Amino acid sequence: MSTIQNRVVDTIIVGGGQSGLALGYWLAKQGRNFLILDEHQRPGDAWRQRWDSLRLFTPAKYDGLPGLSFPGDRLVFPTKDQLADYLEDYVGRFGLPFVPGVRVDDIGRDDEAFVLKAGDREWRSENVVIATGGHRIPKLPAFAGELDPSILQLHSQDYKNPAQLKEGPVLVVGLGNSGAEIALEVGSFHPTFVAGKPSAEMPMRHGRTAARFALPVVRFLGLHVLNLNTPVGRKAAPDFKAKAAPLIRTKTKDLAAAGVHLKPRLVAVVDGHPVLEDGTRVDAANVIWCTGYHEDYSWVNLPAFDDHGEPRQTRGVADEVPGVYFIGQEFLFAAASATLPGVCRDARYLANRVTAPRSTGLVNV
Numbered sequence: 001m002s003t004i005q006n007r008v009v010d011t012i013i014v015g016g017g018q019s020g021l022a023l024g025y026w027l028a029k030q031g032r033n034f035l036i037l038d039e040h041q042r043p044g045d046a047w048r049q050r051w052d053s054l055r056l057f058t059p060a061k062y063d064g065l066p067g068l069s070f071p072g073d074r075l076v077f078p079t080k081d082q083l084a085d086y087l088e089d090y091v092g093r094f095g096l097p098f099v100p101g102v103r104v105d106d107i108g109r110d111d112e113a114f115v116l117k118a119g120d121r122e123w124r125s126e127n128v129v130i131a132t133g134g135h136r137i138p139k140l141p142a143f144a145g146e147l148d149p150s151i152l153q154l155h156s157q158d159y160k161n162p163a164q165l166k167e168g169p170v171l172v173v174g175l176g177n178s179g180a181e182i183a184l185e186v187g188s189f190h191p192t193f194v195a196g197k198p199s200a201e202m203p204m205r206h207g208r209t210a211a212r213f214a215l216p217v218v219r220f221l222g223l224h225v226l227n228l229n230t231p232v233g234r235k236a237a238p239d240f241k242a243k244a245a246p247l248i249r250t251k252t253k254d255l256a257a258a259g260v261h262l263k264p265r266l267v268a269v270v271d272g273h274p275v276l277e278d279g280t281r282v283d284a285a286n287v288i289w290c291t292g293y294h295e296d297y298s299w300v301n302l303p304a305f306d307d308h309g310e311p312r313q314t315r316g317v318a319d320e321v322p323g324v325y326f327i328g329q330e331f332l333f334a335a336a337s338a339t340l341p342g343v344c345r346d347a348r349y350l351a352n353r354v355t356a357p358r359s360t361g362l363v364n365v
Contacts, residue, residue: 008113009033011354012125014104015132017046018065019328019343021087023129024096025066026351035123036096037116039103043091044084052161053185054080056340057177057248059211062219063340065090066348075211108301114323127354129325130300130311136293141266147287148272156182156290162189168285171195171274173266175252176244179290184250186288187260193282194255195266195274200246222336223345228315237331244292316350325350 011027013020016038027034040046056063061074063083068090070078078086091098106117113124138155147153152166156178162185172183175196183194204214226240227233252262264277274282297309304318305311311318311326315333318324327346328338336342 008124008126009035010125011035011127011129012037012114012116012123013129013131014107014116015130015328016040016043016091016098016100017131017328018087018340019347020129020131021090021096021098022065022343022347023131023327023351024098025090025094026348027354028094028096030351032354034097035125036098037102037104037118037123038098038100041100042084042088043098043100044087047080047084047087049157050080051156051159051182051185054181055249056080056083057206058219058340059208059215061211062215065340066344068093075208077211105299106301107299127323127325129327129350129354130297131327133295133329137296138289139292139294140289141291143269144289146269146272147274151272151284152286154286154288156288157293159288162186165190165286169193169283170286170288171266171282171284172288172290173274174244174290174292175247175262176290176292177248177250179288180247180250180252180255182288182290183255183260184258187255187258190286191261192259193261193263193284195263195276195282197262197265198247198252199243201251202246202248206249219336219341222339223334223341226336227334228331233334236335240331240335316346317353325354 010032011034013023013034013036016036020036024034024036055077057077059075060070060072060078063078064070070086102118104116104118107128108115113126114128116123116125116128138157140155144153154164159182165186169191170186172179172192172194173196175194175198179194179196183192186192204210225232226236228237255262263280266274267277268275270281274284274287276282297305302321302324304321304324313319313326316326326332327350328343330338332346334342337346
């Protein structure tokens with residue numbers, strides 16, 4: 001693949017997940033000259049790389065992107081591979097200019113344009129959309145490195161299935177949705193403990209009935225009530241970003257019924273072994289860290305961030321750097337902004353805010 005030299009395109013979208021592709025659809029409809037740069041080799045690979053049994057929390061009727069409904073039973077919760085294949089088909093169906101294998105490691109600006117670099121390759125654009133969030137770095141407690149070397153450690157991003165684990169007990173650290181679902185799965189094969197407690201639990205049972213009656217209400221609230229245009233949404237936004245999402249499909253009673261042991265949070269490692277808040281030592285052969293991620297924007301060398309490294313933006317439009325946009329983040333505008341229904345709405349809004357003049361002609365990549 002050759003480097004683009006001295007050619008400025010309208011818009012470059014960094015990240016070819018669902019948010020980048022949804023925005024790409026609308027830019028294509030506008031006749032924009034744009035590119036979607038993605039670090040993976042195929043559209044949908046970010047989903048393919050997650051654990052094998054993962055399913056979406058939203059039913060198929062809410063999982064389609066603009067212009068293409070998700071195929072099949074509208075009340076089924078698709079697997080991560082079905083979503084990945086859908087995204088790949090979406091790129092081909094609409095001929096989106098998806099450039100694979102590009103991990104952007106620097107975004108800056110010269111006198112004429114934004115300059116994006118990936119190793120020795122370089123692209124230039126009048127607008128840049130960050131559709132990846134920051135580079136996601138697994139969040140681990142400082143004492144993780146003190147665990148005995150004989151204990152197998154995995155972060156949730158590296159967990160695929162129980163076959164990866166050693167014989168013996170498993171400690172899952174963190175009781176968000178990832179922790180709950182992974183603990184339920186490994187609990188069928190190993191003595192399993194979960195350290196932590198959920199921020200909350202959805203009151204209804206997840207499934208087809210919820211997809212038909214309850215989830216439409218949740219979707220409406222997440223899009224139209226809990227957003228930054230409403231007083232209740234503005235009040236809820238800080239807590240929503242700071243806390244783990246409520247348990248949706250797998251609840252604490254499901255874990256208990258499956259024989260998974262619910263424990264207080266992990267606070268230390270003593271003599272190489274995990275120690276809980278109540279002083280209990282857990283003799284685990286495996287530790288799975290379901291502790292989330294840090295978002296690192298140090299590769300974006302533009303004054304678009306606050307003192308905490310968070311984007312300064314209003315509904316995805318950078319407050320102080322014209323031509324910079326964000327999409328796909330938690331509570332970008334609404335509680336649903338990081339979900340498939342949310343990115344669809346945010347993408348349509350943002351496409352109408354991208355201000356570069358239209359240009360014509362093909363871009364060689």
